[in-house]
Amino acid sequence: GENVEQHPSTLSVQEGDSAVIKCTYSDSASNYFPWYKQELGKRPQLIIDIRSNVGEKKDQRIAVTLNKTAKHFSLHITETQPEDSAVYFCAASSGNTGKLIFGQGTTLQVKP
Amino acid sequence: NAGVMQNPRHLVRRRGQEARLRCSPMKGHSHVYWYRQLPEEGLKFMVYLQKENIIDESGMPKERFSAEFPKEGPSILRIQQVVRGDSAAYFCASSPIKGPSNQPQHFGDGTRLSIL
Numbered sequence: 001g002e003n004v005e006q007h008p009s010t011l012s013v014q015e016g017d018s019a020v021i022k023c024t025y026s027d028s029a030s031n032y033f034p035w036y037k038q039e040l041g042k043r044p045q046l047i048i049d050i051r052s053n054v055g056e057k058k059d060q061r062i063a064v065t066l067n068k069t070a071k072h073f074s075l076h077i078t079e080t081q082p083e084d085s086a087v088y089f090c091a092a093s094s095g096n097t098g099k100l101i102f103g104q105g106t107t108l109q110v111k112p
Numbered sequence: 113n114a115g116v117m118q119n120p121r122h123l124v125r126r127r128g129q130e131a132r133l134r135c136s137p138m139k140g141h142s143h144v145y146w147y148r149q150l151p152e153e154g155l156k157f158m159v160y161l162q163k164e165n166i167i168d169e170s171g172m173p174k175e176r177f178s179a180e181f182p183k184e185g186p187s188i189l190r191i192q193q194v195v196r197g198d199s200a201a202y203f204c205a206s207s208p209i210k211g212p213s214n215q216p217q218h219f220g221d222g223t224r225l226s227i228l
Contacts, residue, residue: 042221043222046216051214095168097167099145100145102155102156
């Protein structure tokens with residue numbers, strides 16, 4: 001069935017370092033890949049997304065890369081700040097309905 | 113420009129009672145998705161609706177759970193005869209009218225359901 005695997009489950013970095021989170025998906029028909037940031041007790045917030053016709057997208061300190069052949073995509077955060085500490089979820093669209101299949105989440109801790 | 117509105121934010125029910133969760137999509141959005149998040153886990157798709165239609169309910173438990181999105185009013189997720197395992201955060205997301213398969217989904221603040 002449809003599945004998204006996300007690694008690592010936890011990630012601890014020093015402030016100013018880069019953080020990379022990786023996901024793989026199983027549904028070759030997936031064409032949309034969003035990333036969400038969720039702080040404790042809050043709603044998931046869309047931080048960046050990429051569609052299948054693009055290999056890379058950047059927004060300030062955040063970038064996402066997509067390799068459709070290998071069916072994996074990654075989130076890159078540069079110059080991390082303590083405010084980046086949260087749980088990050090990748091997701092892949094499934095089918096024509098647009099439902100999202102989420103990864104298991106990565107808890108990012110940025111140490112000051 | 114209100115976002116996705118969910119209510120209540122917190123809901124406490126005793127085992128065997130019914131829970132009703134409401135979701136109003138963002139203005140201009142006609143696609144509604146419900147997801148469930150168990151404690152310290154990821155989000156799991158439950159159901160996708162458009163006005164007056166259930167499009168995909170492949171993630172809904174076979175019993176006790178139902179959803180609707182009437183012509184007027186919010187989308188409702190209904191859980192009958194709740195059990196302790198239903199305790200979770202239930203999030204609603206909406207996306208724009210055109211082509212849902214690759215459109216951003218914006219989430220509400222969720223309803224945290226606790227079963228005593």
